Amino acid sequence: MESSFEFQTVHDSGGVRIHCLPTQKFKGVGVRYYFHNRLEPDATELSLIQSLAKRGCEGFPDLRSITIHLEELYGSSVGLNLSKIGERNLFVGRLSFAAERFLPPRGAGLTDRLLDFFDALMTKPVGEAGEYRSESFEQERLNLRRQLEGLKDDKDGWAHERFLQTMYPDEPYGIHEYGELERLSSLTNPQVRTRLDRLLTHAPLDIYAVGDFDVKAITARLLAGSCVQGPKDDEPGPPVAHPVRPEQIVIEESEVEQARLLIGCPVDLTDCTEKDYVALHLYNTLLGGGMFSKLFRSVREEASLAYSVHSSLESHKGLMMISTGIDAEAFEPALALIRKQLEDMAAGRIGADEFSAARETVVGRLRSVPDSPGAWSHQHLERMLAGYSFALGELPSRFAALEPADLVAVAPRIRCETIYLLRSPSA
Amino acid sequence: MRLEPIVNRILTEDVRQARLPHGLQLFVGVKPQHARTFAVIGTEYGSIDSAFSVDGEERQVPDGVAHFLEHKLFEKPEGDVSELFHRRGADTNAATSYANTSYLFTCTDGFEPNLDLLVDFVLVPHFSAEGVAKEQGIIAQEIKMYQDHADYRLYTNLLGALFARHPVRIDIAGTIESISEIDPETLYTCHRTFYHPSNMALVVVGPVDPDEVADRVAAQLERIGFGPPPSVERRLPVEPLEPAAREVVERREVARPRVALGFKGLPPTSVTGPDALRANVAFAIGLDLALGRSSAAHARLYEEGVIDESFSFSQASERGFAFAVLGGESDEPESFRKALLDVLADSLSGGLDKKAFARARDRYLGSYIRSFDSVESCAQTYLSAHFRKVSPFAVYEAVESLNLDELESVFRERIRPEDCVTSLILPPES
Numbered sequence: 001m002e003s004s005f006e007f008q009t010v011h012d013s014g015g016v017r018i019h020c021l022p023t024q025k026f027k028g029v030g031v032r033y034y035f036h037n038r039l040e041p042d043a044t045e046l047s048l049i050q051s052l053a054k055r056g057c058e059g060f061p062d063l064r065s066i067t068i069h070l071e072e073l074y075g076s077s078v079g080l081n082l083s084k085i086g087e088r089n090l091f092v093g094r095l096s097f098a099a100e101r102f103l104p105p106r107g108a109g110l111t112d113r114l115l116d117f118f119d120a121l122m123t124k125p126v127g128e129a130g131e132y133r134s135e136s137f138e139q140e141r142l143n144l145r146r147q148l149e150g151l152k153d154d155k156d157g158w159a160h161e162r163f164l165q166t167m168y169p170d171e172p173y174g175i176h177e178y179g180e181l182e183r184l185s186s187l188t189n190p191q192v193r194t195r196l197d198r199l200l201t202h203a204p205l206d207i208y209a210v211g212d213f214d215v216k217a218i219t220a221r222l223l224a225g226s227c228v229q230g231p232k233d234d235e236p237g238p239p240v241a242h243p244v245r246p247e248q249i250v251i252e253e254s255e256v257e258q259a260r261l262l263i264g265c266p267v268d269l270t271d272c273t274e275k276d277y278v279a280l281h282l283y284n285t286l287l288g289g290g291m292f293s294k295l296f297r298s299v300r301e302e303a304s305l306a307y308s309v310h311s312s313l314e315s316h317k318g319l320m321m322i323s324t325g326i327d328a329e330a331f332e333p334a335l336a337l338i339r340k341q342l343e344d345m346a347a348g349r350i351g352a353d354e355f356s357a358a359r360e361t362v363v364g365r366l367r368s369v370p371d372s373p374g375a376w377s378h379q380h381l382e383r384m385l386a387g388y389s390f391a392l393g394e395l396p397s398r399f400a401a402l403e404p405a406d407l408v409a410v411a412p413r414i415r416c417e418t419i420y421l422l423r424s425p426s427a
Numbered sequence: 428m429r430l431e432p433i434v435n436r437i438l439t440e441d442v443r444q445a446r447l448p449h450g451l452q453l454f455v456g457v458k459p460q461h462a463r464t465f466a467v468i469g470t471e472y473g474s475i476d477s478a479f480s481v482d483g484e485e486r487q488v489p490d491g492v493a494h495f496l497e498h499k500l501f502e503k504p505e506g507d508v509s510e511l512f513h514r515r516g517a518d519t520n521a522a523t524s525y526a527n528t529s530y531l532f533t534c535t536d537g538f539e540p541n542l543d544l545l546v547d548f549v550l551v552p553h554f555s556a557e558g559v560a561k562e563q564g565i566i567a568q569e570i571k572m573y574q575d576h577a578d579y580r581l582y583t584n585l586l587g588a589l590f591a592r593h594p595v596r597i598d599i600a601g602t603i604e605s606i607s608e609i610d611p612e613t614l615y616t617c618h619r620t621f622y623h624p625s626n627m628a629l630v631v632v633g634p635v636d637p638d639e640v641a642d643r644v645a646a647q648l649e650r651i652g653f654g655p656p657p658s659v660e661r662r663l664p665v666e667p668l669e670p671a672a673r674e675v676v677e678r679r680e681v682a683r684p685r686v687a688l689g690f691k692g693l694p695p696t697s698v699t700g701p702d703a704l705r706a707n708v709a710f711a712i713g714l715d716l717a718l719g720r721s722s723a724a725h726a727r728l729y730e731e732g733v734i735d736e737s738f739s740f741s742q743a744s745e746r747g748f749a750f751a752v753l754g755g756e757s758d759e760p761e762s763f764r765k766a767l768l769d770v771l772a773d774s775l776s777g778g779l780d781k782k783a784f785a786r787a788r789d790r791y792l793g794s795y796i797r798s799f800d801s802v803e804s805c806a807q808t809y810l811s812a813h814f815r816k817v818s819p820f821a822v823y824e825a826v827e828s829l830n831l832d833e834l835e836s837v838f839r840e841r842i843r844p845e846d847c848v849t850s851l852i853l854p855p856e857s
Contacts, residue, residue: 025460027438028797051736064726071721071786074793098793102437135730143735146756149682155575255680258571290518292507301507304564307572325572353514360516360536367535368463371802 005370006391007208007380010219015204015232018222019380020215021373027102029111029211030373032226033118034094034381035203038236039172043082043089045195046188050080050091052192055136058124060117062068074098076114078121082178085385086316088237091199091407093118094374099212111213115221119200122227123200131189138272141184143262148181151256159422160323166250167418168262171240173317201230206384208377221226239317242266249419259328259423263338267318268413274388276413277315278398279406283414284313284320285358286407287345292357293339295322303337305330315386320414327336328427350404363396428641430455435820440799442809442819443637447645449653450625454809454819455640456632458802462540464633465802468549469529469810472621474599475581475746476526477570478662481620483661484747488617489608490594491601494523495566496614500530500549502558508548523599526698526745527814533803538635539643546629546647552618554611567603576683577852578754584675585689585752585850591671592664617633624648625656628813632802666694669846676851686760688767689848692749692841699816706746709834710841712787712826714740714751716834719776721783724770731764733757741843749841760851768844777841784831791826 011018037046060066070076076097083090093120100110127133152158161176180200202304205228222228244266267280288295288311299309309324326334344350369375369392379392390398430453441457442617474494501508501521512519514760517534530549534541573579585599590596600606600615631640670691697703718725718740728734736757798804812819 023460026800028580028800062726063729064721064723067719067721068786071790074796075790076793096797098796102796103793139730139732142732146683146735150756153577153681165786251753257574258568260574290515291515300565301561304561305568307565325568327571353510357510357513361513361518364516364518364533364535368533371461371463373800 001149003198005394007216010215013224015230015235016207016223017205018207018209018219018230019289019377019418020219021210021376021406022213023210024212026211026373027099028373029097030377031101031115031210032208032374032377034206034208035091035199036205036236037089037091037199037203038090038426039084039087039175039177041175041180041183042195043175043177044144044183045192046082046091046199047144047178047252047261048187048192049196049199050082051140051143052132052136053080055122055127055133055140058126061126063264066121073110073114073117074103076110078114078118082177084381085412086314088236088316088385089177091123091203100213107146111218112221115225118293119226125196127193130193134189137189137192138383139390141187143181145181145184148176148178148184151176155254155256155258155260155299155422156325158254159262159420161420162252162422163264163321163420166420168242171242173247173319175238191249198234200227201232202232204232204235206381210373210376245417247417247419249421251421251423253425254422256422256424258325259329259331259421259427261334262420263322263325263416264324264418264420265320265414265416267313267315268415269315269318272413274390274398276410277386277388278395279402279410279415280315281313281400282358282362282402283407283410284311286350286354287311287341287363288322288359290361292354292361294339294344294354295324297354298337298341299324299334299394303333305334305337317321328423329419331421331423339416342414342416345407348404348408355404359399362399366392366395366399428645429636430637430641433819435823436572437823438572438796438799438820440805447624447641448648451622451644451648452628452802452813453641453757454630454813455621455635455637456630456802456805457635457637458632458805459634460800461633462535463533463802464535464631465533465806466542466545466629466631467529467531467806467810468627468629469527469814469818470621470627470814471526471814472528472617472626472720473524473526474597474662475590475594476661477594479620480660480662481616481657483631483658485488486616487754489805490597490605490611490796491566491599492609492617493528494600495606495609496617497521497523497528497530498562498566499554499558499614500552503548503553505602508544508694511544512541515541525595525599525743531806538633540644542631542640542643543552543647544643547651550622550624550651552615552622553839554609554614559611559614563606563609566600566606566692568636570598570600570603573598573600577685580677580679581687581754581850581852582752584677585687586750587821588672588675588848589670589689589691589750590748591667593666594663595749596671596744597732603760620657623656624653628810630806630809632806632809640808646689659771661746668693668789670848671774672848674849676853678855680851682698683756685754685852686757687752687754687850688764688765689850690751690842690844691846691848692744692751692843694747694751695744699814701821701825704815704817705829705833706837708791708822708825708830709837710742710751711751712741712784712791712829713774713779713834713838715787716779716783717770717838718753718767719787721786724773724801728766728770751841762851764847764849768847771842771844775842775844779831779833779838780836781831784834788829792823795826797823
């Protein structure tokens with residue numbers, strides 16, 4: 001069953017866009033706020049802003065009163081996080097709540113109450129004279145320091161971070177969306193509070209709403225919100241170009257049971273047409289996007305070298321990343337197998353079965369997107385940022401029209417550059 | 428075949444059920460507006476079922492067989508089943524828990540052939556010595572991958588200390604040594620014992636015609652053909668009430684110490700039926716009242732810096748065991764332990780808040796309503812309700828009628844502070 005509906009952009013001016021999708025398909029309503037920032041070392045400030053928000057705002061002076069309020073709103077959830085798309089650091093607010101028609105009469109007005117609360121949370125944090133409450137500030141700074149120090153404990157995450165820093169030492173893309181330890185210790189309370197004001201006033205904003213509501217009413221309510229005001233004029237712009245560099249192998253050590261191998265392939269997006277864009281996504285899926293993929297079949301199923309092996313494509317910055325967990329001694333054979341798969345792709349050694357499995361998988365996943373309000377919003381945002389005009393509903397047919405030759409045609413855009421291995425010192 | 432509707436006035440979900448040939452239980456949730464269909468077939472067989480008798484013969488199989496079997500069912504003489512699913516645009520996966528194993532797919536197109544494939548690959552096994560040997564290498568990497576996760580180690584070490592004999596103390600995947608003992612014969616025995624349709628349920632949720640689904644699966648079951656259900660008795664060791672050890676410490680490279688407190692509950696008399704469900708819901712709400720983000724204790728401990736964002740708690744109960752875990756990162760694990768034990772002692776002596784109780788129920792209800800927006804969570808709800816032998820909407824009813832006394836009594840059964848077990852992951856000694 002094809003979903004024929006797509007977001008309507010009901011407002012687009014002054015740096016604020018509102019996209020609505022009214023539907024009775026869901027029992028819940030989802031609203032997402034995306035504030036656009038450049039990915040910069042001040043990610044550290046943004047990170048503190050989101051953790052300080054939960055420490056209290058006008059009307060709800062602490063974490064507990066906030067939680068109680070959300071419980072009273074039938075377990076509505078409000079989450080804040082940072083999400084990296086290309087060299088943008090998106091400050092995301094996620095609201096999810098039950099549609100009023102499923103609630104007892106005392107649930108009437110839930111939508112307005114929750115949006116009022118979100119406004120207060122964003123614009124009126126507790127504190128005085130341009131500062132956060134100092135105990136909260138110190139505590140959240142300590143929490144963030146621990147979180148950043150603790151990145152090392154998650155070996156997959158740590159290998160990924162070190163890989164990005166190795167591949168992008170001088171580009172914003174190497175910055176962690178939650179910021180940097182060095183910057184954290186010198187940050188002051190007023191600096192962070194000032195950054196919040198800049199976020200609210202200058203960061204362009206996209207708002208998505210999906211669910212059972214009246215479009216006019218919710219648009220008017222969203223536009224009246226205090227976090228929607230301001231010129232919103234600091235457009236982050238496109239990512240910086242990645243220089244062409246020779247291949248490098250970097251081996252680092254840490255106490256790990258299993259070695260992590262990550263391979264970074266810059267993807268040249270120069271003059272990338274809409275057709276190239278879909279072909280690159282299919283290329284990635286066929287290479288390492290599922291159990292049918294070349295990487296999974298060869299590295300895991302035929303050679304038994306790994307449990308997990310996959311590739312992913314970031315099509316804003318232009319990075320295809322291959323990652324797997326192996327025994328350190330298997331580094332050479334695993335690397336050779338991975339190179340072989342890239343060569344096979346470029347040479348068009350693509351079987352009809354694996355090609356159709358990859359294509360059907362991409363199409364199936366796209367058709368599923370409208371079953372999740374969050375995925376639906378995110379997909380729309382990604383396409384908009386990539387500068388493509390096609391609707392979600394058109395995408396399946398674009399993929400269906402691709403042939404193996406189209407993947408061969410985009411293969412020269414993909415170049416193996418940074419090979420990173422994290423292994424145990426005893427290996 | 429006509430299916431019987433399951434009435435739920437408030438949620439208005441269209442759900443129907445039928446008992447198919449050879450005893451397979453079917454649930455179909457009709458969601459005409461959704462693009463995707465989700466199907467899952469599950470068996471009442473998990474990692475804790477390593478000792479059993481089948482048709483009078485006693486068997487003790489290596490740890491990790493249920494999970495190994497789950498992996499191996501995907502392999503057929505003609506190739507890997509997941510590839511066939513993908514070729515038709517479906518995504519597939521499988522999971523093994525303590526007491527269940529399930530196999531699923533999701534698709535937007537070509538639902539019927541995918542459904543045939545699901546039923547067929549799960550019910551008709553094919554195991555080879557060569558395939559088993561290959562899988563041992565892959566699962567060994569899976570086990571090693573988990574061993575690098577500090578929180579996972581913290582948790583599995585804790586279970587090893589809480590339980591002396593019950594197999595919940597062993598990793599679901601087994602160990603590299605135990606899986607090396609698995610051979611095709613073991614896999615066939617376990618499949619024959621636990622994968623008879625009468626021990627299983629199939630759930631489909633999406634834009635489908637329920638009668639057609641039932642007819643299709645019924646015909647397929649007849650085509651495959653099954654003997655009578657085997658006579659199976661599961662053997663679980665008698666687990667002492669006391670924990671196996673009071674403290675377990677592991678040193679590894681971590682930025683901050685991690686601590687988990689475990690509480691071994693009285694083994695549940697039953698894990699099925701409405702009473703068991705009520706007890707589980709009551710305990711979940713009780714823990715939330717005592718330690719959740721809206722509790723006074725959480726606010727105080729957070730402000731004092733005893734707990735932070737890393738603090739979490741969970742609980743589980745299955746055949747022969749019940750436990751609760753509270754854990755997080757802490758520079759002072761002893762203060763963490765003491766502070767949390769004090770909070771629990773308060774809650775046990777009548778400190779659970781009445782007003783908060785009403786609020787917690789509303790919150791539980793709101794999240795429950797929203798969970799029906801996803802075909803996956805609907806299907807998992809129906810499957811788990813089947814294994815728990817309750818109506819798919821029993822949670823709604825249980826939450827609505829719960830009272831504070833019930834909650835306090837289950838809290839006392841499952842939290843016995845005197846038997847608290849501490850698991851620690853500490854940085855290497857310098």
